[in-house]
Amino acid sequence: MSEALRIGVAGLGTVGSSVLRILHDKADMLTRQCGKEIKVTAVSARSRSRDRGVDLSGLKWFDDPVELAASDEIDVFVELIGGDEGAAKVAVETALQAGHHVVTANKALLAKHGVALAEIAESKGVLLNFEAAVAGGIPVIKAMRESLTGNSVSRVYGIMNGTCNYILTRMGEEGISFEDCLKDAQRLGYAEADPTFDVEGNDTAHKLSLLTSLAFGTQIAADDIDIEGISNISLADIRAADDLGYRIKLLGVALKTETGIEQRVHPTMVPTSSVIAQVHGVTNAVAIETDLLGELLLSGPGAGGDATASAVLGDLADIAKSRPGFQHGPVFGSPAKTLETYKRADIREHDGGFFIRLTVHDRTGAFAAIASRMAENGISLESIVQRNRDASEEKGVKTVILVTHATTETAVQKALEAILNDDHLVDKPQMIRIERGTGA
Amino acid sequence: MSEALRIGVAGLGTVGSSVLRILHDKADMLTRQCGKEIKVTAVSARSRSRDRGVDLSGLKWFDDPVELAASDEIDVFVELIGGDEGAAKVAVETALQAGHHVVTANKALLAKHGVALAEIAESKGVLLNFEAAVAGGIPVIKAMRESLTGNSVSRVYGIMNGTCNYILTRMGEEGISFEDCLKDAQRLGYAEADPTFDVEGNDTAHKLSLLTSLAFGTQIAADDIDIEGISNISLADIRAADDLGYRIKLLGVALKTETGIEQRVHPTMVPTSSVIAQVHGVTNAVAIETDLLGELLLSGPGAGGDATASAVLGDLADIAKSRPGFQHGPVFGSPAKTLETYKRADIREHDGGFFIRLTVHDRTGAFAAIASRMAENGISLESIVQRNRDASEEKGVKTVILVTHATTETAVQKALEAILNDDHLVDKPQMIRIERGTGA
Numbered sequence: 001m002s003e004a005l006r007i008g009v010a011g012l013g014t015v016g017s018s019v020l021r022i023l024h025d026k027a028d029m030l031t032r033q034c035g036k037e038i039k040v041t042a043v044s045a046r047s048r049s050r051d052r053g054v055d056l057s058g059l060k061w062f063d064d065p066v067e068l069a070a071s072d073e074i075d076v077f078v079e080l081i082g083g084d085e086g087a088a089k090v091a092v093e094t095a096l097q098a099g100h101h102v103v104t105a106n107k108a109l110l111a112k113h114g115v116a117l118a119e120i121a122e123s124k125g126v127l128l129n130f131e132a133a134v135a136g137g138i139p140v141i142k143a144m145r146e147s148l149t150g151n152s153v154s155r156v157y158g159i160m161n162g163t164c165n166y167i168l169t170r171m172g173e174e175g176i177s178f179e180d181c182l183k184d185a186q187r188l189g190y191a192e193a194d195p196t197f198d199v200e201g202n203d204t205a206h207k208l209s210l211l212t213s214l215a216f217g218t219q220i221a222a223d224d225i226d227i228e229g230i231s232n233i234s235l236a237d238i239r240a241a242d243d244l245g246y247r248i249k250l251l252g253v254a255l256k257t258e259t260g261i262e263q264r265v266h267p268t269m270v271p272t273s274s275v276i277a278q279v280h281g282v283t284n285a286v287a288i289e290t291d292l293l294g295e296l297l298l299s300g301p302g303a304g305g306d307a308t309a310s311a312v313l314g315d316l317a318d319i320a321k322s323r324p325g326f327q328h329g330p331v332f333g334s335p336a337k338t339l340e341t342y343k344r345a346d347i348r349e350h351d352g353g354f355f356i357r358l359t360v361h362d363r364t365g366a367f368a369a370i371a372s373r374m375a376e377n378g379i380s381l382e383s384i385v386q387r388n389r390d391a392s393e394e395k396g397v398k399t400v401i402l403v404t405h406a407t408t409e410t411a412v413q414k415a416l417e418a419i420l421n422d423d424h425l426v427d428k429p430q431m432i433r434i435e436r437g438t439g440a
Numbered sequence: 441m442s443e444a445l446r447i448g449v450a451g452l453g454t455v456g457s458s459v460l461r462i463l464h465d466k467a468d469m470l471t472r473q474c475g476k477e478i479k480v481t482a483v484s485a486r487s488r489s490r491d492r493g494v495d496l497s498g499l500k501w502f503d504d505p506v507e508l509a510a511s512d513e514i515d516v517f518v519e520l521i522g523g524d525e526g527a528a529k530v531a532v533e534t535a536l537q538a539g540h541h542v543v544t545a546n547k548a549l550l551a552k553h554g555v556a557l558a559e560i561a562e563s564k565g566v567l568l569n570f571e572a573a574v575a576g577g578i579p580v581i582k583a584m585r586e587s588l589t590g591n592s593v594s595r596v597y598g599i600m601n602g603t604c605n606y607i608l609t610r611m612g613e614e615g616i617s618f619e620d621c622l623k624d625a626q627r628l629g630y631a632e633a634d635p636t637f638d639v640e641g642n643d644t645a646h647k648l649s650l651l652t653s654l655a656f657g658t659q660i661a662a663d664d665i666d667i668e669g670i671s672n673i674s675l676a677d678i679r680a681a682d683d684l685g686y687r688i689k690l691l692g693v694a695l696k697t698e699t700g701i702e703q704r705v706h707p708t709m710v711p712t713s714s715v716i717a718q719v720h721g722v723t724n725a726v727a728i729e730t731d732l733l734g735e736l737l738l739s740g741p742g743a744g745g746d747a748t749a750s751a752v753l754g755d756l757a758d759i760a761k762s763r764p765g766f767q768h769g770p771v772f773g774s775p776a777k778t779l780e781t782y783k784r785a786d787i788r789e790h791d792g793g794f795f796i797r798l799t800v801h802d803r804t805g806a807f808a809a810i811a812s813r814m815a816e817n818g819i820s821l822e823s824i825v826q827r828n829r830d831a832s833e834e835k836g837v838k839t840v841i842l843v844t845h846a847t848t849e850t851a852v853q854k855a856l857e858a859i860l861n862d863d864h865l866v867d868k869p870q871m872i873r874i875e876r877g878t879g880a
Contacts, residue, residue: 026590033589137733139587147579149473149757150466278715292750293577300736310732317589321769329761
């Protein structure tokens, strides 16, 4: 039996506590599978006294995670602190510079500094593993980094935020408003007290930026993502989508086009009969389209202490099975120094239709005017549904749902501006993209 | 740059030709990702003259794959010959004994000799990679072997045969009989001239036996699988399932129970709203339930030259990124010598309901007799649908569909025997298991 792999864990929240508990409870199984013991030797957290349900006796305590990261009593630094600067960043840099492997769940840090950190890791010959940073326990990083070697990816998309998917699922299944679903999500611990980062799509964007780099061999460009959250999705949208055979999901989508890369996060209509439409509640799913494989889809729990800890364990196991001096695969699939410069696609030509919901004054000629504006902008319509609003709402108002054939976002924006100027609308128009071929 | 990894490929059918073509066309990408060139140096196949659309000039030709396996001009032996004995077995053994890594797509060989081959590989310190053997290009072996380290698996199940899923999908979507779908599948190349191995579930059973070993850390027991194919599934079953909110899929299922392991392959009713019900055509899907992660589902192309070659490439990349003398992870997750003896579960207590379709003489008392027989065997019914047969069929005959609550297969078999003896049935009764919680 080889010597134990010595682990230092910084950050003992839900995930960190799970990691410690599992490493203790499953020590025999892990030793058999990895060929050596994985042994926590030191920890660091804000509060030493908080009860985490795990025994910390016998572990060296560091008040400062950076000191832990530099310690020569560890082989691997597990960073579960969070945040894209400050202690997390300095600690990870310190650990890598000290020749320690790093396992992290910190998507914000990697979205901002991932390539620079990968360069340090690769120059030092250590691993920087981050399976837990994207889609919780789902092994999408390993699949993209290792299993899809040699594949050219054309698109990657997915449901990567459990809070949003929980809210959209409950709105659809129970007819509860966004606001009420959000309150429940907060009560159940699925959403933060300040939910902005989740519901406005920023969390999904961070994760997407990492998948984009892995998919296309480019540098990470988390700032170049068109982001739209779910707070504007109404029950009327969900019901209209349902009538038309769609569900609404918050997708992160990254595409390779002829002129560059397109990254976007937005509510998306997906066919009810698709696999991704059946991904409910806090479950996540990621689909990857490649030239060789076609479409690969992975789904599973996107959050939770044990599920995320499972991803950390997988990363630790990969390190345990390796040897000092072993030539590791590159952090982002290709060596950090060879990652291509990110190039934004010239025009974000959304390749798919649009769902448009208009609340219209019920006046003669309104509908004809709307139809003309669409036609003027070269938009052809796949379906048109016109109906009275709910009885509870004001008279003289109609809801018009338009589903377009594939067109550009620019054309739709222009048409909607013209319609707004025509003064037929009661409310702001709603526009939701229909992503083509999300059939998986 | 390190020295090239030298590959010998035995078997140049669809997959082998794809592997050669991709290694040629994507040489630069693979070199960048793997840190060294992956270079085919030698091949072996039955016919030297057949046009495979790839240039074999410059490659050493071996008439005998075993000679190729033993050659000191290769580092990795890629076995794409097939068959559980003969040349494939001898060649793989020879390659491992010679200290060569092996990549194989041969599920039949591994189902029969996997543990013995793993022992050789582990004693020689080389890799035996077999991602392509199960579910084509879907990285389920890597997920189970590496990502799920430390997870205790409770159940693994999946759609692992594209031929069967193609047939069942078309029967459901187009109302075409099993026989006609099978003919189309043969015409399109999705089914062999002799389809028995696929449609009777044997292919699924081979794949399942490998997943069972990975899931539960046990020796492979391909002979201990209860197998039932899809040739008895009628359009009447598909329609009745649809009415009740189910689809019929051929699933391989392996469970850990208190007394041992249960492995079965059979047509299964899954809820129409589940993810797995949306896995259509030749697509495969595998779900793995664990204590830490919950349920992980992977779906994608289960067959095809490029998709399967993609799995071979991933296996080759793992070898290319390793170093001679590197301590490899065990072939089946735990070292072959530590795999537990397979223990069959005492009673195969199918934990779920049953769908039963009876064709009954429309006589007074028939239905009461059937209901009594079910009750006598302690079976409670969730739903009962009684209807007239199609107008085209004989008069005086009714179809009775029963859906039971969770019960045992023994109880159902006893009840059906009694009903048969009562002489109320026109045809053999049909019984299809409903797998609980296939919600992924």
